[in-house]
Amino acid sequence: MEFRKHSISLLPLLLLLGFNFFSSGKGDGKNSIVFTTLGRSRYNFDIYTLPISHPPANQEELQITDGQSVNFNGFFPTSNPQTIVYVSEINGSSNIYLDSFSLTSSRRRSSLQITDRVPLLTGQEGGVSMKDKPSIFGDHLIYVSTHEKSDSPRTSWAAVYRTHLKTGETRRLTPPGLADFSPAVSPSGEWTAVASDGETGWTGEIQDLKTHLYIFKTLDGSHRVKIVELGGWPSWADDSTLYFHRQSDDGWWSVYRAILLRERGKLVRVTVERVTPPGLHAFTPAASPSHGGFIAVATRRPTSEFRHIELFDLARNLFVEITRLISPHTHHYNPFISPDNTLIGYHKCRGNYKTSLFLENLQTQFPNISLFRVDGSFPSFSPDGTRIAYVGLPGLYVVNRDGTGKRQLLTGNAFSTAWDWKRKDVIYTSYGPDFASETTKVDIISIDLKQEETKLLTIGGENNAFPSPSPDGKWVVFRSGRSGHKNLYVMDAVDGERSYIRRLTMGPWTDTMCNWSPDGEWIAFASDRENPGGGSFVIYLIHPDGSGLKKVIHSGEGGRTNHPCFSPDSKSVVFTSDYAAVSAEPISNPHHYQPYGDIFVARSDGSNIRRLTHNSYEDGTPTWGPIFMEPSDVVQRSNPDGSQCGFDDCHWLSQPIDEVLRNAMCGR
Numbered sequence: 001m002e003f004r005k006h007s008i009s010l011l012p013l014l015l016l017l018g019f020n021f022f023s024s025g026k027g028d029g030k031n032s033i034v035f036t037t038l039g040r041s042r043y044n045f046d047i048y049t050l051p052i053s054h055p056p057a058n059q060e061e062l063q064i065t066d067g068q069s070v071n072f073n074g075f076f077p078t079s080n081p082q083t084i085v086y087v088s089e090i091n092g093s094s095n096i097y098l099d100s101f102s103l104t105s106s107r108r109r110s111s112l113q114i115t116d117r118v119p120l121l122t123g124q125e126g127g128v129s130m131k132d133k134p135s136i137f138g139d140h141l142i143y144v145s146t147h148e149k150s151d152s153p154r155t156s157w158a159a160v161y162r163t164h165l166k167t168g169e170t171r172r173l174t175p176p177g178l179a180d181f182s183p184a185v186s187p188s189g190e191w192t193a194v195a196s197d198g199e200t201g202w203t204g205e206i207q208d209l210k211t212h213l214y215i216f217k218t219l220d221g222s223h224r225v226k227i228v229e230l231g232g233w234p235s236w237a238d239d240s241t242l243y244f245h246r247q248s249d250d251g252w253w254s255v256y257r258a259i260l261l262r263e264r265g266k267l268v269r270v271t272v273e274r275v276t277p278p279g280l281h282a283f284t285p286a287a288s289p290s291h292g293g294f295i296a297v298a299t300r301r302p303t304s305e306f307r308h309i310e311l312f313d314l315a316r317n318l319f320v321e322i323t324r325l326i327s328p329h330t331h332h333y334n335p336f337i338s339p340d341n342t343l344i345g346y347h348k349c350r351g352n353y354k355t356s357l358f359l360e361n362l363q364t365q366f367p368n369i370s371l372f373r374v375d376g377s378f379p380s381f382s383p384d385g386t387r388i389a390y391v392g393l394p395g396l397y398v399v400n401r402d403g404t405g406k407r408q409l410l411t412g413n414a415f416s417t418a419w420d421w422k423r424k425d426v427i428y429t430s431y432g433p434d435f436a437s438e439t440t441k442v443d444i445i446s447i448d449l450k451q452e453e454t455k456l457l458t459i460g461g462e463n464n465a466f467p468s469p470s471p472d473g474k475w476v477v478f479r480s481g482r483s484g485h486k487n488l489y490v491m492d493a494v495d496g497e498r499s500y501i502r503r504l505t506m507g508p509w510t511d512t513m514c515n516w517s518p519d520g521e522w523i524a525f526a527s528d529r530e531n532p533g534g535g536s537f538v539i540y541l542i543h544p545d546g547s548g549l550k551k552v553i554h555s556g557e558g559g560r561t562n563h564p565c566f567s568p569d570s571k572s573v574v575f576t577s578d579y580a581a582v583s584a585e586p587i588s589n590p591h592h593y594q595p596y597g598d599i600f601v602a603r604s605d606g607s608n609i610r611r612l613t614h615n616s617y618e619d620g621t622p623t624w625g626p627i628f629m630e631p632s633d634v635v636q637r638s639n640p641d642g643s644q645c646g647f648d649d650c651h652w653l654s655q656p657i658d659e660v661l662r663n664a665m666c667g668r
Contacts, residue, residue, distance in 0.1 A: 438481025457496030
């Protein structure tokens, strides 16, 4: 697919102005959606560099991005060793930038003294998408974008594009119906290698994404051919040699080398050999572009809880540690090497930031929807939109909608929040362990903020959760495991089940995450009734009297569509889903606890599904408030400890190898 060309001038540092990925869209009302990204507030990435030396004794990392937002996945262009192309979320959505940086003689760790931050993709009307893994050859930018919707649910939107930086002419290089990740351009620029889901797609958990290596002509995507079965994150050493990672049969992630033999311009054979030995995980390789005799890799050693960057000497089959010697207790991601083999780059959490945003504004192509990420979980708006309740897992809190006036209501583990429509100072929540069995003691309580009173509404504690009050203030729908299965019930809003309770749904499955529509007509909920216990969830609607049950939103076989919440006018619903599948190779990111999910909106009947967030994080628990919040409405708050960076690396890298092998055999 080729897009229309734009006539623009080439500014210094290859400034690209203007490319329209989207037409503008309309929201369903001028209001706000707030959602959670699990763990996102615990890392703000920046790109760092170190000189390549053996070993890097007495060196200090140089921070070469500006210490704002999330800056990651860098690339050194060949034209100037002191420029960097990278991804940043500085303006509320993913974009690609080019910066210059200076190398100080002291090698002191510091922010840039000179930062130009030129956006390479700007002026895109409605062009909100994930843009990732950039590289430049000549006047061409190669990158991943998620701006084009896939034809099928639970199919990734990630595709590789080429943009000519002088003209803005952009071409999709990935064929329709396929998803490509992690592009790498060969030294000559003739070929691009990608990790692709090919014909297999994605059907499981995050770590179950299976990719294969393909190559194609960089200019137009032609001559596409699979070169390696099972592999990812390609990196070229020359036009006939590339390195990649895969999980080996012995359970260890390892780096491999593929040598391409061509005769008369045609590929006739590919030879694959393992490069890094067992005994440690090695992945996301970066080949030396000038035949330096080494590759850079990220590693997870059994003796460390952290991911580190190491060099692997190809001649001596020897690892040389780099980052552990300097910052041993920080994760380091996705190395890349300068064209002259003098610098190694990577990104890590910078820490030591004294202020943070309680609400982070994100761009969206829908002008009547204001979108914010909250530093908490299970947010909900008060009926007038002036306050937000949320949980901290543990703890229950209330703040003003601008993030001020934080008040803690509970210290223990609360799970989900909802405001009473009539008693405007009353909040409902469930109190007890989360993600627990049907018999775990979890009860629903109401909290009166004005009277400072807490009332127990359920009896027995058979995992009662996800309360949602009716708009007339009389009833609360909730999920309970009291029958041995998690189904929906309705009870009295003031006195709880002691006064009144009735069962709304019944069956040997899980009905959960319920939300009562503001007009009182419907209750939306997520259910696995199509495959009980299988982990797949579908959104259903049911009338409060138990009639009219209908399935409205499904992301496909095995998919998850969760946490529905109605718009203020009840005509639409916001939810989280893996409808757009996976947007990046999972191992290149921190750990995300569920299959990738983005925030979507749709009509209440399930039609007109539209994607709001584009990233590789885990977005969830959205709420839809009645007022339109401007970014200027949100204040910064202090971060007393000055450091966070408490996120996890991919959990499956810590799994014992014998367990990995057992799981692999069971899956065959």
